[in-house]
Amino acid sequence: MATIIEFSLPTEEFALEETLDTHPGARIEIERVVANSPDQITPYVWVRTDDFEAFEATLEDDPTVEEVVMFSETGEERSYQMTWTGAIDFIVPILTEYSGTITHADGSADGWELRVVFPDREELSRANQAAQESGFRFDIKTIYGTEDPRGVEYELTETQRNTLVAAFEAGYFTVPRETSLTNLAEQLEASHQSVSERLRRATGQLVESTLITHRDGSDE
Numbered sequence: 037m038a039t040i041i042e043f044s045l046p047t048e049e050f051a052l053e054e055t056l057d058t059h060p061g062a063r064i065e066i067e068r069v070v071a072n073s074p075d076q077i078t079p080y081v082w083v084r085t086d087d088f089e090a091f092e093a094t095l096e097d098d099p100t101v102e103e104v105v106m107f108s109e110t111g112e113e114r115s116y117q118m119t120w121t122g123a124i125d126f127i128v129p130i131l132t133e134y135s136g137t138i139t140h141a142d143g144s145a146d147g148w149e150l151r152v153v154f155p156d157r158e159e160l161s162r163a164n165q166a167a168q169e170s171g172f173r174f175d176i177k178t179i180y181g182t183e184d185p186r187g188v189e190y191e192l193t194e195t196q197r198n199t200l201v202a203a204f205e206a207g208y209f210t211v212p213r214e215t216s217l218t219n220l221a222e223q224l225e226a227s228h229q230s231v232s233e234r235l236r237r238a239t240g241q242l243v244e245s246t247l248i249t250h251r252d253g254s255d256e
Contacts, residue, residue: 037181039157040139045174046147050127051100051120056145058094059085065193066141067115067237071131076102076121079141082113110229126172134163140193149177157181196238199224203235 047053056062062085070078085091095101095118103119130136130152136159140151154160160179167174192200202224207214221231 037156039154039160039179039181040151041154041160041179042149042151042177043174044147044149044177045172047143047145049173050143050148051122052095052098052143053100055091055094055098055101056143059087059091060145061086062091062144064143065195066138066143067193069131069138069141071128072119073128075125075128076119077128077131078117078119080107080115080117082115084113088114110227110233112227112230113233126167126170129166130163134159134166136160136163142194192238192241196234196241199231199234200238200242 047056052064056064062083065082065084067080067082069080072078083091092104092106095104100120100122101118102121105117107115107117109115127138131138135155136152137154138150138152140149142149154163203209203220206220206223208217208220217232218228221228224231226234
C-alpha cells in the first residue's frame, strides 16, 4: 500500500537557498522532478516573483543551480526547467534508492514544503532511517496511506487543486456556466491568464493520472 509523507525542510537542506534569501517574496512550485544522476536532479517549476530579471540573474550565481531554461510565461508566472546539484544529497536517494515520487513541493525564503509518495511503508522507513543517519534535517507534518480521503490528490499541486475546487464550487464547470473565468480570477486574486493556465495544467494532470496512467493497456 502506497504511503505518503508531507514534510518541511530549510532551504539549505534542499536547493535555491541563495536565490530565495535574495528574493524573499518569490514563490516556487515544483510540477515534477526527474533524477538524472546520483548528484543531480531536473525539476520543472513555476515561479512567481515581482522581478523576474533580477531573479534569473541570481539563479545564475546560485551554487545549487547548474542550468536554467525558461519554457513559458503568463502575466504573473514563468515556468522553467532547472538542473539542481549541490545541496540535494538526500533528495536524490529518495527518488532513486527508495522509489519515492515528489508529488508536490513549494519553496520560499521560509523553506520548502514537500509531499512524497513511497510504494509502501517499508520503503518510507528505510528512507527515514537513512535520513536520520545522514543528519538530514526535516520536520514531518503527517504520514498517511492511500486509504486516507486526502489520498495522493492525483499528483496535483496545492495551487492546482485549490484552483479546481474554487472553479467547481463557483459553478465554472456547470452547463451553462454560473461564473466566468474573469470572475474566478478576481475571486482567486490572480490574473485571467494565470487562472486559465492553472486550470489547463490541472485538468491535463487529472486526465493523465486517471484516464492514462490507470488504463489497462487496451484502447477501450
